[in-house]
Amino acid sequence: MADPGFAPAKVNLTLHVTGRRDDGYHLLDSLVVFADVGDLLDTFPSDRPTLRVSGPMAVGVPVDDSNLVLRAAQAMGIDAVGFHLEKHLPAAAGIGGGSSDAAAALRLLAETTGAPLPGDRGLSLGADVPVCLAARPARMSGIGEQVDPLPSLPPFGMVLANPRVSVPTGAVFGALSSRDNAPMPARLPDWADARAFARWLGEQRNDMEGPARGIAPAIGVTLSRLGATDGCLLARMSGSGATCFALYETLTEAQAAADSLTKLHPDWWIAAAAPYSADAG
Ligand SMILES: C[C@](O)(CO)[C@H](O)COP(=O)(O)OP(=O)(O)OC[C@H]1O[C@@H](n2ccc(N)nc2=O)[C@H](O)[C@@H]1O
Numbered sequence: 001m002a003d004p005g006f007a008p009a010k011v012n013l014t015l016h017v018t019g020r021r022d023d024g025y026h027l028l029d030s031l032v033v034f035a036d037v038g039d040l041l042d043t044f045p046s047d048r049p050t051l052r053v054s055g056p057m058a059v060g061v062p063v064d065d066s067n068l069v070l071r072a073a074q075a076m077g078i079d080a081v082g083f084h085l086e087k088h089l090p091a092a093a094g095i096g097g098g099s100s101d102a103a104a105a106l107r108l109l110a111e112t113t114g115a116p117l118p119g120d121r122g123l124s125l126g127a128d129v130p131v132c133l134a135a136r137p138a139r140m141s142g143i144g145e146q147v148d149p150l151p152s153l154p155p156f157g158m159v160l161a162n163p164r165v166s167v168p169t170g171a172v173f174g175a176l177s178s179r180d181n182a183p184m185p186a187r188l189p190d191w192a193d194a195r196a197f198a199r200w201l202g203e204q205r206n207d208m209e210g211p212a213r214g215i216a217p218a219i220g221v222t223l224s225r226l227g228a229t230d231g232c233l234l235a236r237m238s239g240s241g242a243t244c245f246a247l248y249e250t251l252t253e254a255q256a257a258a259d260s261l262t263k264l265h266p267d268w269w270i271a272a273a274a275p276y277s278a279d280a281g
């Protein structure tokens with residue numbers, strides 16, 4: 001059984017911005033997968049909402065009411081709970097760290113208290129929370145509320161790389177030059193292998209990459225470094241950045257690429273990962 005407290009990194013393999021609603025939120029069409037690197041969340045008995053944060057990425061993570069973990073508990077109407085969050089994912093990085101933590105909190109509380117999940121599956125906490133609650137490969141649309149699980153994907157390995165520049169999501173949406181772009185094809189192909197999958201992904205887009213690179217030029221460097229690693233099939237930015245990912249045929253190739261990139265950029269956050277799905281095993 002999948003660990004409900006595991007908060008995997010979210011990776012937008014594609015991210016098409018297809019319109020904007022009257023309230024300013026953008027309509028998206030995105031192929032989302034999860035990686036087997038992430039944060040770890042656990043609960044402990046407490047008579048009031050409490051949050052302790054530890055781990056290699058704990059610095060700067062809020063421990064007050066603004067943390068999405070405590071906001072998730074609030075959304076489920078649960079006050080008397082303590083959380084321990086072990087932070088491994090960089091924040092404001094385009095890999096849904098806070099959203100995945102919120103989703104893990106919802107899953108844990110539903111499991112331990114029997115309380116129902118919020119009707120909006122966490123959308124009011126963040127547009128990425130519903131897909132993070134599913135934590136399996138999905139096509140995400142609307143502003144994030146529509147989550148359609150994908151049939152099985154071919155196996156592949158990934159490297160995630162962040163040049164340690166944080167990029168606020170709202171600023172990147174605000175800097176988009178075009179908001180009415182084409183969605184992905186209505187019917188997704190049945191990809192034979194990682195190469196065919198990466199070739200098809202290469203014909204799709206992340207519409208936020210251009211504006212994010214304008215805000216954080218280090219993203220361009222990250223993409224070219226990933227693209228130059230042995231066996232790289234595709235290098236692209238995830239979400240609103242600055243984390244970029246590269247795909248490989250195998251996890252072994254991804255691990256070798258992560259090692260060589262770490263030698264070049266020991267100060268970056270770099271992780272090799274396999275795809276993760278909450279419904280597997
Ligand atoms: C870029 C993505 O990561 C792609 O998966 C998500 O759409 C962002 O999800 P998120 O970080 O959970 O976003 P939220 O915390 O809900 O929103 C942050 C800000 O991004 C903008 N926002 C977000 C989602 C969306 N579909 N349209 C938007 O315009 C809004 O200005 C909002 O104030």
Ligand SMILES: Nc1ncnc2c1ncn2[C@@H]1O[C@H](COP(=O)(O)OP(=O)(O)OP(=O)(O)O)[C@@H](O)[C@H]1O
Nearest residue numbers: 067068091092093094095096097098099101128239
């Ligand atoms: N549990 C949490 N972990 C990290 N940051 C959090 C958390 N809860 C709230 N935050 C706040 O949310 C901000 C955005 O962080 P988050 O990791 O959610 O990034 P994100 O890039 O917006 O994710 P994405 O755009 O992929 O959904 C942080 O700067 C931080 O102040």
